[in-house]
Amino acid sequence: MRPVTGFLQRWSLFFGAVVLWELAARLAEDPFFPPPTTILQTAGQLWFSGPAGHLLLTGSVFNDILPSLGRVFGGWLIAVLVGVGLGTFLGRSKTGMDYVGPLFAFMRAVPPPTLVPVFLVLFSIGTPMKLATIVFGSVWPILLNTVDGVRSVSTTQRETAESFRTPKAYWVTMVVLPAALPKIFAGLRLSLSLALILMVVSEMVGATDGIGYQLIFAQQRFDFPAMWAWIVLLGVLGYGLNALLLAVERRMLDWQPTRGAARAQTTGA
Template identity: 55%
Template structure:
């Protein structure tokens, strides 16, 4: 019951904000700020209306939305694989992090959008450049959180695994990484938000397709309805991707004692009620 109540309250707040947005923009009659209803209607015509005016996925879905989303997820996945692998190795090393930490601190401090000209100069305009920029920008939260998670593994688990002579590879895979998963997932969630941002940024220059390119074209043409429709779509994509990752996280961390205790307490409360 409490879960349903929390879900209802969240959507009630969202719908209230939407209604207030509708009322404020309708009253202002400012062409730069269309109403949510106008944005939804225009977005529907952009993405769910075929060339002959019927209902269906438009060409923009296949030429702009899906390729951009695939690049965001692909770059994030590359960063996750590299970040977790390298982070686990550095986290278990006594001295490795001491050598690379100044270098990592330097790269982490660089604003990723400012690196767009650098990646264009190195790789050229295209999907490889976008994937590389997204992966480079996303790797740092995953890497540093993995290092922190691996280093914070309970010493009792480490000593127990060693006393049984567990092979190092199996020990890392079966003991270290599962114990570090909460912090790893925290880094993955943060990096996923960065991936969506860089998905747009990487398409702002020299592109004729993609979400970022359409956003720039709409702004240049003073087509504010299209501009807002693309902005809202970016938010929806980020929200859906985050929901998917949270579902994976909940499933992966169900074994944790704290989560198990919370679940047990909820079941007890329901039974008592």
């Protein structure tokens, strides 16, 4: 019985809100706010009415959703490699952050969408421009958290490793990075949600396909159910990606004694 009541506690208010929205939207008949059932129907037509050979998926799934997801993951992976690599190097160096710290703090504060025009002329319209936007916007949380994490290696750990004459490569991969992992994961989740946002932004400004393009296109031809369907899809994607990364984090950080300290905040910007 316990799982059932737990499930009810967790989801009853959510479903109640959806039903309320449905009723309110049907009563108000406001064109801007279609009822959830209409949005679901539109979503079904948009994505799941394709031929059986394609598992019922429509062309939109292959031409818009998959390229967008590819950009998010591609850009994010580059940001992870650059962020963790550079962050480990800077965190281990005594003076490195003194040279670049203020510069990075400034760059993190730059609103990435305003750099889209610059990336647009540098890389022209296409995937490299979107990747550049995503990498530039999402690399900072990973980089700065990695620096922080690498510096959090305790003196005991360092002295133990030193007294065993641990080889350098072994020291970095087996001691420093695992110790930094909770902080790194906090940065990873923040930057994954940023990558999703920047994918949408870069596709809104300069693209001919992708989720962001379809979203703004649906708005421009006043197709409100379709616009809502894309918004809901982005919500589901954001939720799913975050849940996926959380599951990975739980598995990888099982051995950490103080899991509470690593809980980081993510933003929905």
